[in-house]
Each structure stands twice: as structure tokens, then as C-alpha cells.
Amino acid sequence: MSNYNLSHLKELEAEAIFIIREVAAQFENPVLLFSGGKDSIVCFHLAKKAFYPAKVPFPLMHVDTGHNFPETITFRDEAIAKSGVKLIIASVEDSIKQGRVAEEKGFNASRNKLQTTTLLDAIEENKFDCAMGGARRDEEKARAKERFFSHRDEFGQWDPKNQRPELWNIFNGKKQMGEHFRVFPISNWTEMDVWQYILAEKIEIPSIYFSHTRKCFVRDGIIMGKTDFVETRESEEIKDMIVRFRTIGDATCTGAVASSASTLEEIIEEVSSTRVTERGGRSDDKRSEAAMEDRKKEGYF
Amino acid sequence: MKNENNNIPHQPSTIEHNSYLDMDLLRFTTAGSVDDGKSTLIGRLLYDSKSIFEDQMEAIELASEKKGDERVNLALLTDGLRAEREQGITIDVAYRYFATPKRKFIIADTPGHIQYTRNMITGASTANLAIILVDARFGIVEQTCRHSFIASMLGIPHIVYCINKMDLVDFSEVTYEKIKNDLEDFSSKLETKDVRFIPISALLGDNVVNRSENMIWYQGSTLLHTLENVHIASDHNHIDCRFPVQSVIRPQSAEFPDYRGFAGRVAGGVFKKGDEILALPSGFTSKIAAIDTMDGELAEAFAPMSVTIRLEDEIDISRGDMIVRPNNKPESTQDIEAMMCWLGNSPMQMNGKYQLKHTSRDAKCVIKNINYKLNINTLHRMEDDKDIKMNDIARITIRTTVPLFVDKYARNRNTGSFVLIDEATNATVAACMVI
Numbered sequence: 197m198s199n200y201n202l203s204h205l206k207e208l209e210a211e212a213i214f215i216i217r218e219v220a221a222q223f224e225n226p227v228l229l230f231s232g233g234k235d236s237i238v239c240f241h242l243a244k245k246a247f248y249p250a251k252v253p254f255p256l257m258h259v260d261t262g263h264n265f266p267e268t269i270t271f272r273d274e275a276i277a278k279s280g281v282k283l284i285i286a287s288v289e290d291s292i293k294q295g296r297v298a299e300e301k302g303f304n305a306s307r308n309k310l311q312t313t314t315l316l317d318a319i320e321e322n323k324f325d326c327a328m329g330g331a332r333r334d335e336e337k338a339r340a341k342e343r344f345f346s347h348r349d350e351f352g353q354w355d356p357k358n359q360r361p362e363l364w365n366i367f368n369g370k371k372q373m374g375e376h377f378r379v380f381p382i383s384n385w386t387e388m389d390v391w392q393y394i395l396a397e398k399i400e401i402p403s404i405y406f407s408h409t410r411k412c413f414v415r416d417g418i419i420m421g422k423t424d425f426v427e428t429r430e431s432e433e434i435k436d437m438i439v440r441f442r443t444i445g446d447a448t449c450t451g452a453v454a455s456s457a458s459t460l461e462e463i464i465e466e467v468s469s470t471r472v473t474e475r476g477g478r479s480d481d482k483r484s485e486a487a488m489e490d491r492k493k494e495g496y497f
Numbered sequence: 498m499k500n501e502n503n504n505i506p507h508q509p510s511t512i513e514h515n516s517y518l519d520m521d522l523l524r525f526t527t528a529g530s531v532d533d534g535k536s537t538l539i540g541r542l543l544y545d546s547k548s549i550f551e552d553q554m555e556a557i558e559l560a561s562e563k564k565g566d567e568r569v570n571l572a573l574l575t576d577g578l579r580a581e582r583e584q585g586i587t588i589d590v591a592y593r594y595f596a597t598p599k600r601k602f603i604i605a606d607t608p609g610h611i612q613y614t615r616n617m618i619t620g621a622s623t624a625n626l627a628i629i630l631v632d633a634r635f636g637i638v639e640q641t642c643r644h645s646f647i648a649s650m651l652g653i654p655h656i657v658y659c660i661n662k663m664d665l666v667d668f669s670e671v672t673y674e675k676i677k678n679d680l681e682d683f684s685s686k687l688e689t690k691d692v693r694f695i696p697i698s699a700l701l702g703d704n705v706v707n708r709s710e711n712m713i714w715y716q717g718s719t720l721l722h723t724l725e726n727v728h729i730a731s732d733h734n735h736i737d738c739r740f741p742v743q744s745v746i747r748p749q750s751a752e753f754p755d756y757r758g759f760a761g762r763v764a765g766g767v768f769k770k771g772d773e774i775l776a777l778p779s780g781f782t783s784k785i786a787a788i789d790t791m792d793g794e795l796a797e798a799f800a801p802m803s804v805t806i807r808l809e810d811e812i813d814i815s816r817g818d819m820i821v822r823p824n825n826k827p828e829s830t831q832d833i834e835a836m837m838c839w840l841g842n843s844p845m846q847m848n849g850k851y852q853l854k855h856t857s858r859d860a861k862c863v864i865k866n867i868n869y870k871l872n873i874n875t876l877h878r879m880e881d882d883k884d885i886k887m888n889d890i891a892r893i894t895i896r897t898t899v900p901l902f903v904d905k906y907a908r909n910r911n912t913g914s915f916v917l918i919d920e921a922t923n924a925t926v927a928a929c930m931v932i
Binding site: 199200201202203204205206207208209210211213214217218220221244245246247248249250251333334337340341356357359360361362363364365366368370371372383384386388389392396 | 518519520521522589590591592593594596600601603615616618619622623729730733735743744746747748749750752753756760761762767789790791792799800801802803805816840852854855856857910911914915916918923924925928
């Protein structure tokens, strides 16, 4: 008799595919949030697997702060063009122009928090009843409490103390008019699982995940890429550094790590020996101990 | 129709030797009350297996200091919500992850107090293994019985009793043996077949990851060694073929003009190409033409794989239907007896109507009878108490609007479980297990 045992990656893949298929079956107008970061790339890959040989039956949406690393946008546009799936771009820049949100000021100004308004507006405008995303429970302690199917009220708010119990593999996506769901198919994956899966499946990712030389400066112990969107202080020296990014967010709040890892195997080696969490370089999480919980309650992803 | 994709279904051989592809996944739950050392144990497992990162450690050191704790409070690692940190209690299930070279682990960390029974049941519903903590100073207490019963009722195949705080009883073998004997007596009444015992000190780390030097009389495995080696391949049912259909895949593209496949996750048994199948509820039969994935065709599919099944004949199947074998059918019934844990904020309505979700099938049901309510500390059956509130466990009889295709929960956790949903609030209000 053969061994009826799945590897952990195969089991995680089967779980994620099941969730994505449930979303397509239970919701009328779902969307997959796609930033061009590795987690959303993996989600998109899983969505293709879930419906093969049919096309992915929902569009992708990028909540675009306008503060991107150019490599990510190039990658995003090429990946979308290849797949033939529709990409909706919800622009924070437009939200600012329409006066929906006000730009933060000062040296640590970021559009990260502003994304929430843009996202909620886009969900309402496009009448999406479910937004899928690549958030993982291992990223942050408030996310560790998140359900696969996470209910949002008509204001897009998350109520962490009153979440629906989620048992077995039964997912309750029932809702009232105007409410929506956030669904996280790779909730149970860790950073390591994502990298191992990218390697095993030979999934293409943006070049900035691999080691490269970039003009950087150091702020509060975090290496920041020099872009047009970040104002630097006089004391902050800009120099060429050999870095890579562990996570891709808004360029104003995503730190790089000094690294010479230029292949997936080397990245996996690096991730397995690293002593700092992936989001350790995200200054948006460092604003307070409950920074993520507070943003999530308001509707952040 | 021929599958156009020529890829072989398995991983390319170049990466097959990589050890992480052989790792499997163990989901376990930890139940315990305030002060029994549960959070310390999880902290210890994460810390000693080097799964806590420096910035996490710094953050909890800082937070412990702020709160005026003497030691670094490892519980702060697991209590993710502001309210939990403020009150120093675990309210909701938190999921934690760590891996050793052998296995990846998912911990469902659940609160143990009786008022959070529903959270414990949520965590237990997907677990392969339960760790139940017993304070060496007190032995079996009410909550030990409750946690054991829940683990057994939820069909967790392996229970590990950790007799904790051995440092406070001078690492006494006699004390351990006494508690172990009591637990053996008690657990023989449970459904769970694989029951183990380990004397530990979560605080000092004895027998958690590293072997205890204080208890050389203990010859068994450490907790981590047990977690790494417990046999989980047979935790899934590989006998009774059950394939609840999630959706129908119809590309209607130039490349696949007539493709019609049934997408779903195998809930039991092993499906093979060429197998005769029966579709429920229609009763039509056909043969499996192919088991498809994007990586190519598979020769067989087993739980918990997500695949797409194509049949030789065009028969009517849609979401909520189930593909099974003609000689091994689940029970098709509208009258179901089940053990139920009430999860809702408002009490259960006798003769009330509820939405029901079972595998991929939706129905409505009415609660016909409450056979008894269970005191989960004493397992005493209360036949006259029909008042079912949050966290109560009862045996009920329901009638559904359409037949469900069920197995006994003890036989199959996927096809033996369902939830009830309040029609007004859409909240999930009950977790049910078919008897």
C-alpha cells in the first residue's frame, strides 16, 4: 500500500485551494488583492491552480500608494498581461486628490494608513463582497487571531472580540447587504513555507527580493531604499548597499536587509537562520504595540 | 477528452531530495486555564526550538517590563489582542507556527476557562493532537476532565497529558505515577485510543525540548520528540470514499470547449482513475475519467487533497452533491442525531429554524428535540434541562429540509460535522457532530 501522507506544502496548498474555491462559490463578486509582493503572487498562483483549466473567475486589485519600487510595478504589469486576468488599480493618489484622505507630513510620512480608505472606497465602488488577500497569521500577533473568513461590517470594520467561530473546514460567508468579507487563503503559511513553495513551484517573483546594489540610508536601525517619496535628513548618509527586500510594501515604510542572497536557495538558507521577523523592517508596525490591531479594526488588510 | 497538459503530476526530481518536501504537518491544540502554565509551555516550545525571533523577544521583554513583571512573560507572545494583554487572559484561539527539521507544527492555542469552551472546540476541531496540562500539585481536577472530554468528543486522535510543575513537587516519581494512574483510569472511558503521559516543568524546560536531568527515572520521550514522531498518516479516513463537490469547472474556452470537471477536496477514501462512482443525491453512476490538477493528471487522490474529477458520462452534478463509491455510501438522511456545542450569544430556540452547513451543502433545519444536556465536568446527563446557552453541550435531534450525506463523526470528521447558522444575524451558533 502506498503512503497516503501529504507533505506540509502539499497540505497547505490543498487547504488554500479549497478556501479559494469556497470564495468563488459563496460570493457573487470577489476580488483578489494583488500588490506584486510574494504572498499575493503565491495567492494568484493558487487561484490559477484552483480553477484550472478554467480561467481565474475574479479580477485582481492593487491598492496603489503611488510609492512603489519600480521593479514591483514592472513585474505586476507583466504578470497580469501574461495571465489575461483583469487588474483594477485603486489609487491612494486619487483618494488624496479627491480629498478623501490627507497626506501625512514629516520625515516618517507614509501613505500606508491611507490605503484603508482607498481600499474600502474601491470595495464599495466595485460592489465587491469579498476581498481575498495574502496575509499570514505568523506575520503579526493580531493577525494570529484572524479567521480564514473574516467578517467586516458595513463600515469595513473588524471586530476581533466577536469573530465567528470557524470549525473544521466549514466556512460561513453569509452576510447582510453592504457587509463584506476578507478571506486569507494562506493564513496557515509561514514565511518559510512561502519561500519553499515559490522554489518548489518555480514561481517568478520581482527582482528586488534578490540581492542587489541600491542607494540606501539607515533610519532608526532600518535600512531604507532611497526613493523620491522619502525625505532624508541631512544626518542620514545615502550610500550604495548590497540589500534585498523580505517584504514589499509601500516604499516609505518597507525596510531592506543587508543580504547577498541572490537565488531562492540562498534566500531559504537566509530565512532559516535569521533571527528577526519578516515585519521587523516594517516601520508601520512599530508605531505602537497594537498598531496592526488598530489598523485592522478600521479595515486595513 | 485528453488533458492537454503534459507535465507529470509529481515534483521534478531535481528538488525531490530536499528535506523540506518530506516534512509533514501536525496540528495540535493546547488547553489549559489561567496559571496552569500553558502559555509558558508554548513559549518554552517556541523558545527552545529557536522559533522566537529577536525582535519578538525584545518586544515582549519591553512589554513585561512595562507591566512590572519580574520575569519575561512568555505568555505575551501568544496573547495577540489588546484586551487579552490588559487582562492577562487568552480570549480567542491564536494560531502559532514552528518547525523542526522533521515537521511543521500549527498550534491552536485556546483558552481553558469554561466560559470559553466554544473557543476550545474551535481549536480542537482541526487538531491531530491535544496537549492537556495537569498541575502536578493538584492532579486531576475538574478542568482536566472537561478538556479530555472535549478532545475525545472532537475526535482528536492523540492526547498527551503533560504533568506540569514537576519542579514544585521535587520531581517526585511517586507523585507522577499516582497522577498517571488516575489519568489512565479516567481516560479509559474516552474514545481516544492513543494517550500518553510526560512529566515536565514548562518553566524550567524539563522534558519539553530537552531531556530532564532532574527526572532520570523517566525513560519516555520529551514532549517535542513526541510531537515530532507521533504517527499521523492514518489520522485521515482512507477507506470510505467521499468527495463533496465544491464547484463545476467549465472553461468553455477554445482549448477546452467541452471540459466539465468537479472541483473539491477529498473528504475520505482514495479515488482512482477508472473507479466506478455514484453521485448523490441523483444516484447516477459513472467512472472516473481523470483526476486533474494544474500540474497534470493524478493516478489517485486521497484526503485532504484538492483536485478536479472528470467523469466518463455527462451526469448532473453540482455544488453540494457528493461523489462516492456505489458499494460504500454515507447515510442519506433528513433526521440526524448529533452532539452539539452551542456557540451563539443568545440561547438556542427549541423548534427554532436554523441554516445548516455540511461539507459543501447548505440546508435549513429545525431542532426537534434535546435528548439531554451534558454537564461537561462530571459527564452527568441532564434530561430535564432544555435550556441551552453559550458553551452548553447537548445531544439533539434535528430535521433538515434536504437529505444530508453523513457519516458518524467518529468515522469521518469531515462528513460527520456540520454547523448551524442564525438566520437573522448570520452568526455561526452551533457546532455539531453526527452520532
